Amino acid sequence: MVSEQDEIEQSVIAAVLAGRFSPGERLVESSLAGLYGVSRTRVREALMRLQTRGIVEVSARRGWFIVRPSAEEAHAAYQARKVIEIGLVMSIRQVLPDAIRQLRHHVEEEHAAIHDSNVNARVCLLGDFHVHLAELFGNPVLTKIVSDLTARTTLISMLYQPAAAAEESSDDHGSILDALEAGDIARAAQLMSEHIDRVEAGIDLSVMRDPLDGLRKILAPGEGLVRSAAPQQAAQNSVHSTNRQTE
Amino acid sequence: MVSEQDEIEQSVIAAVLAGRFSPGERLVESSLAGLYGVSRTRVREALMRLQTRGIVEVSARRGWFIVRPSAEEAHAAYQARKVIEIGLVMSIRQVLPDAIRQLRHHVEEEHAAIHDSNVNARVCLLGDFHVHLAELFGNPVLTKIVSDLTARTTLISMLYQPAAAAEESSDDHGSILDALEAGDIARAAQLMSEHIDRVEAGIDLSVMRDPLDGLRKILAPGEGLVRSAAPQQAAQNSVHSTNRQTE
DNA sequence: GCGATCACTCTTGTATACAACAGTGATGGG
DNA sequence: CCCATCACTGTTGTATACAAGAGTGATCGC
Numbered sequence: 001m002v003s004e005q006d007e008i009e010q011s012v013i014a015a016v017l018a019g020r021f022s023p024g025e026r027l028v029e030s031s032l033a034g035l036y037g038v039s040r041t042r043v044r045e046a047l048m049r050l051q052t053r054g055i056v057e058v059s060a061r062r063g064w065f066i067v068r069p070s071a072e073e074a075h076a077a078y079q080a081r082k083v084i085e086i087g088l089v090m091s092i093r094q095v096l097p098d099a100i101r102q103l104r105h106h107v108e109e110e111h112a113a114i115h116d117s118n119v120n121a122r123v124c125l126l127g128d129f130h131v132h133l134a135e136l137f138g139n140p141v142l143t144k145i146v147s148d149l150t151a152r153t154t155l156i157s158m159l160y161q162p163a164a165a166a167e168e169s170s171d172d173h174g175s176i177l178d179a180l181e182a183g184d185i186a187r188a189a190q191l192m193s194e195h196i197d198r199v200e201a202g203i204d205l206s207v208m209r210d211p212l213d214g215l216r217k218i219l220a221p222g223e224g225l226v227r228s229a230a231p232q233q234a235a236q237n238s239v240h241s242t243n244r245q246t247e
Numbered sequence: 248m249v250s251e252q253d254e255i256e257q258s259v260i261a262a263v264l265a266g267r268f269s270p271g272e273r274l275v276e277s278s279l280a281g282l283y284g285v286s287r288t289r290v291r292e293a294l295m296r297l298q299t300r301g302i303v304e305v306s307a308r309r310g311w312f313i314v315r316p317s318a319e320e321a322h323a324a325y326q327a328r329k330v331i332e333i334g335l336v337m338s339i340r341q342v343l344p345d346a347i348r349q350l351r352h353h354v355e356e357e358h359a360a361i362h363d364s365n366v367n368a369r370v371c372l373l374g375d376f377h378v379h380l381a382e383l384f385g386n387p388v389l390t391k392i393v394s395d396l397t398a399r400t401t402l403i404s405m406l407y408q409p410a411a412a413a414e415e416s417s418d419d420h421g422s423i424l425d426a427l428e429a430g431d432i433a434r435a436a437q438l439m440s441e442h443i444d445r446v447e448a449g450i451d452l453s454v455m456r457d458p459l460d461g462l463r464k465i466l467a468p469g470e471g472l473v474r475s476a477a478p479q480q481a482a483q484n485s486v487h488s489t490n491r492q493t494e
Numbered sequence: 495g496c497g498a499t500c501a502c503t504c505t506t507g508t509a510t511a512c513a514a515c516a517g518t519g520a521t522g523g524g
Numbered sequence: 525c526c527c528a529t530c531a532c533t534g535t536t537g538t539a540t541a542c543a544a545g546a547g548t549g550a551t552c553g554c
Contacts, residue, residue: 029536039509044536048292052299054388061515061536073388080388087334090436141301141320141327145392189337275505286539291506308506308545 008036008046013055016066017127017151019120019158024068027056053148055155069156077152078200081130082193084146088134089189095180099136103177106132110170119158122166127154129173156203165202172198255283255293260302263313264374264398266367266405271315274303300395302402316403324399325447328377329440331393335381336436342427346383350424353379357417366405369413374401376420403450412449419445 012032015021032043047064050056054077058064069077106129113122127150134146172195179188259279262268279290294311297303301324305311316324353376360369374397381393419442426435 028534030534040536041508041510045292045295048295049299052296058536059516061534062517063535076386076388079386080392083334083338083384083386083389084331084392085334086337087330087332090333090337091330137330139323139326139330141323141396142330145327145331149388277505287506288538288540305506306546308504309547310505 006046006049008032008038008043009049011036012046012050013151016055016155017120017124017158021066023066023155023159025066027064027066029064054152055148067152067155069152074153074156074203075200077149077156078196081146081149081153082196084142084149085130085133085192085196086189088137088142088146089176089180089192090185092137092180092185092188095183096136097181100177100181102136103129103132103173107170107173107177110173114163114166114170119163122163123154123158123161126157126166126169126173127151153199157199160203161199162202162204165199168202169195169199253293253296255279255285255290256296258283259293259297260398263302263402264367264371264405266370268313270313270402270406272313274311274313276311301399302395314399314402316399321400321403321450322447324396324403325443328393328396328400329443331389331396332377332380332439332443333436335384335389335393336423336427336439337432339384339427339432339435342430343383344428347424347428349383350376350379350420354417354420354424357420361410361413361417366410370401370405370408373404373413373416373420374398400446404446407450408446409449409451412446415449416442416446 012021012027021027027047029040029043029047032047033040036043047056047058051058055067056064057067067073106125110122110125110129113125116122130150131143131147134143137143172191176188176191176195179185179191259268259274268274274294276287276290276294279294280287283290294303294305298305302314303311304314314320353372357369357372357376360372363369377397378390378394381390384390419438423435423438423442426432426438
């Protein structure tokens, strides 16, 4: 299989989406090379592809970093998703009952994850809903775009979205399915728009602006003294592939 | 400036959009390296980024090729554009007179290019209209997506779109602006949808399916014997940068 | 004459070596 | 005690070397 080339790429995305890498976190080429047992060349190529996809960025001769979107960039990502997903819903010609059934099942999984209060799985699933919605359009180009964009915003939500917002999101998903099932495309599009707006409104930008996030997490396990939206001392597991994020 | 890194990337895109590279054409790493006066490493990295953006593809140990979309892939690209641009138009809140003025000016340029019968400039400008429309949304993420997607379809149109369709396209652009100016967003979206459908319908897939396109162009300058949508013996100029395609 | 085999070439795939620079801590002067 | 300078370390940036496979043409057997 040719796809062994982008094993690293997928693995990094999976790690980000699973919360093992946090925004702003540094990735060192040689370390990754050691972990995967390959040379820097391949790691570097994978990172460059991820850069194109907006997942990582490089600071000259300093290192690679998981993107830490500014408030403005975060807004742009959410707005882009809104535009594209509205277009997607508006372009739906017929709603297959089977597709609805699948998505309903997915929303149930979301609910389960919410009650298990597993932040990573929860936010991941909430993003996956949108990807699956795009998937049933049957257009790989669109699916990839939505998938990448969702990964970006998921990365934001994972750190800055309070738990309460997750439940709300899942309910929104249910309402969107209701509208779709009823064949009310316009209403589904409207709900989608409101939904993404709500998700964006739910994130706490004040935390994001602060460049000392990592430090805060280390210094404030006891809460109270330092304001922290979602402590979640992530990024303690090592990388170790687990090529989960496939398509 | 850091952007010197992707000079190669931009240059290749420019060459493709200017018709100096045709779909299916082969790119040899070492040749490009020689032309740009750098090592294969940098060329390779640029090509990989272009691969992520859907402009080139690689066949293991055979070479890099400008993408030659299959009928199915072409359809997916057009459909993706339709979905996204419908979403874009539908999301427009207010139409600035200044923006309309700029776009009107652009459409005039299109007309000029059509009468000059310059295939490359013509098709390029027709694509640029959509990019500029996306630009005035002020969202760099969306602009990049539309830009990449437009590049892909432009690449198709350039080879397979008959001249008559270009005039029709430009008229469509005018109508879309009319609707926008009148504040009739829904109508603008509808027109956009029809427009992209028309563009797609205008391409001649029968030529595209044929893998001997290059041969045909060489053997049939006199027409008649070999069917050819747009002979346009392109790809005779060498690369030579001219970093025209900026954003 | 025709087909299969083989050697050769061309090109990518991968690793490694070295250059260039940012960041950091030590050292020395005031 | 504080600040500037300097050497050092760590990391990316770039080039080069070599491995591996695809394609091609010649050669050989029939």
